[in-house]
Amino acid sequence: MLYRQMGKTGEMVSILGFGCMRLPIDSKNQHVDRKRASSLLDYALESGINFIDTAYSYHGTNLQEGGDSEVFLGEYFQENTARKDVYLCTKLPSWLIEKKGDFDNFLEEQLKRLKTDYIDFYLLHNVKERNWSKMEDLGVLDFLDSAIADGKIKYTGFSSHDNIDLFKDVIESYNWNMCTIQYNYLDENIQAGREGLEYAAKREIGIAVMEPLKGGILASYTPPEVTEIWKKAPIQRKAAEWAFRYLWNHPEITTVLSGMNEMKHLVENIFCAEDGHPQSLTTEENELMEQVKKAYKDKIEVECSACDYCMPCPNGVNIPQCLSYLNQAAMLHDASNVYMQYHYNLKDEEKADKCLGCGLCEELCSQKLPIREKMKMAKKEFR
Ligand code: SF4
Ligand code: SF4
Known part of the structure; x- marks a missing residue:
């Protein structure tokens, strides 16, 4: 050791x-x-x-x-x-x-x-x-x-x-x-x-x-x-x-x-x-x-930098975490472990299905991401 x-x-x-x-x-x-x-x-x-x-x-x-x-x-x-x-x-x-x-x-x-x-x-x-x-x-x-x-x-x-x-x-x-x-x-x-x-x-x-x-x-x-x-x-x-x-x-x-x-x-x-x-x-x-990092990142679904500018969501959704899990799932052929982590680590109120689509976060997002669309994807992915 x-x-x-x-x-x-x-x-x-x-x-x-x-x-x-x-x-x-x-x-x-x-x-x-x-x-x-x-x-x-x-x-x-x-x-x-x-x-x-x-x-x-x-x-x-x-x-x-x-x-x-x-x-x-x-x-x-x-x-x-x-x-x-x-x-x-x-x-x-x-x-x-x-x-x-x-x-x-x-x-x-x-x-x-x-x-x-x-x-x-x-x-x-x-x-x-x-x-x-x-x-x-x-x-x-x-x-x-x-x-x-x-x-x-x-x-x-x-x-x-x-x-x-x-x-x-x-x-x-x-x-x-x-x-x-x-x-x-x-x-x-x-x-x-x-x-x-x-x-x-x-x-x-x-x-x-x-x-x-x-x-x-x-x-x-x-x-x-x-x-x-x-x-x-x-x-x-x-x-x-x-x-x-x-x-x-x-x-x-x-x-x-x-x-x-x-x-x-x-x-x-x-x-x-x-x-x-x-x-x-x-x-x-x-x-x-470096090539491995790139190969993983090429599979990334959404370029969220986890800067938190969009937070807090008025409805309690943990936006950067939901996006991070969405990315992890996109990188893998078998996303069952990510599915488990999503449900284990996030409180119910933090999950993507609580998004009401108000759009407030998109006005604040530093990367101009279509967050509402991605929340719908996360909801589908982790239902
Ligand atoms: S669109 Fe959804 S995630 Fe974004 S602030 Fe509104 S409720 Fe929260
Ligand atoms: S503001 Fe945009 S880039 Fe920053 S954490 Fe929120 S979704 Fe991700």
């Missing part, structure tokens, strides 16, 4: 992080399958993975209550003496913060669930414009300072899917140690994107990447055009390995989080992490990567 320094903390973190959002599930009770999840974690730790990423909400039935992921990890590390050798990263459910006391209440509850005295990396989960200003007003930064002073957390961070402007604002507001952003070779220009990656790195903030495989798409759904390009590579790699190697090629990225719920994937990812050195892709490989 290779390790990189998490920003200015000096902590050496494995370049592959163990994501605990999609652990194996026991079909009888829908809880984390302790036996299978423990075997995966045992193997991960034996192989040198030392960054474990979870959140209050992971493996919950809804976003309003704590899920089973932290509880499982608490039980696991009570049995397993490796707790002191790993970096445990968990996240405060930002969207549930209503009053000042909530910060401490959630942290105390999380420490209990994780059966630990301290959390190594404590992140504000899914910082968005609305919850960020609310948390700032309620004194979240003072709360983080005092949690560090009390020894309950060691380092701070935040995760975000919002736009680059908010990302920069949040970065500038505090002496963060890390951030978690969505990044992969098709998402260089959405959300924080490459600009955010470089912005954070310049400030010596460690970067964990989520969605390295774009929800599994870059591993499981390779269009034939892309397969043909990869065949030209001097070293043959699986699609997932190309996606990981692309990320590790960036010196700015500290660790790549992957929710590995099958031993086969874990073993493969650990194997390819052995060669995940920064700037290790050759010129020829980088050129092929």
Whole structure:
């Protein structure tokens, strides 16, 4: 396993992080399958993975209550003496913060669930414009300072899917140690994107990447055009390995989080992490990567830049997300995974079928896109 320094903390973190959002599930009770999840974690730790990423909400039935992921990890590390050798990263459910006391209440509850005295990396989960200003007003930064002073957390961070402007604002507001952003070779220009990656790195903030495989798409759904390009590579790699190697090629990225719920994937990812050195892709490989990006993008249905200028939709539709799913479906022959993600990740009111066709968004769209027409397409695609 290779390790990189998490920003200015000096902590050496494995370049592959163990994501605990999609652990194996026991079909009888829908809880984390302790036996299978423990075997995966045992193997991960034996192989040198030392960054474990979870959140209050992971493996919950809804976003309003704590899920089973932290509880499982608490039980696991009570049995397993490796707790002191790993970096445990968990996240405060930002969207549930209503009053000042909530910060401490959630942290105390999380420490209990994780059966630990301290959390190594404590992140504000899914910082968005609305919850960020609310948390700032309620004194979240003072709360983080005092949690560090009390020894309950060691380092701070935040995760975000919002736009680059908010990302920069949040970065500038505090002496963060890390951030978690969505990044992969098709998402260089959405959300924080490459600009955010470089912005954070310049400030010596460690970067964990989520969605390295774009929800599994870059591993499981390779269009034939892309397969043909990869065949030209001097070293043959699986699609997932190309996606990981692309990320590790960036010196700015500290660790790549992957929710590995099958031993086969874990073993493969650990194997390819052995060669995940920064700037290790050759010129020829980088050129092929550019061709692959182009091949995917040629299939794109709508050139939405995810700038968010059209938002909020008065009827609650999450326009950029609906368009992103439409694009993902257009790129693949089998869009069943995209269909699942669309229905799992979007709330009912955010889906394209809630579009009333008022046209307000089209007046605001920076790319002059026919959004109403695309919403009709998305409605049909994901019905
Ligand atoms: S046209 Fe549809 S998506 Fe656009 S603002 Fe109106 S309701 Fe929202
Ligand atoms: S304004 Fe246009 S380009 Fe920007 S997010 Fe909305 S639909 Fe996409």
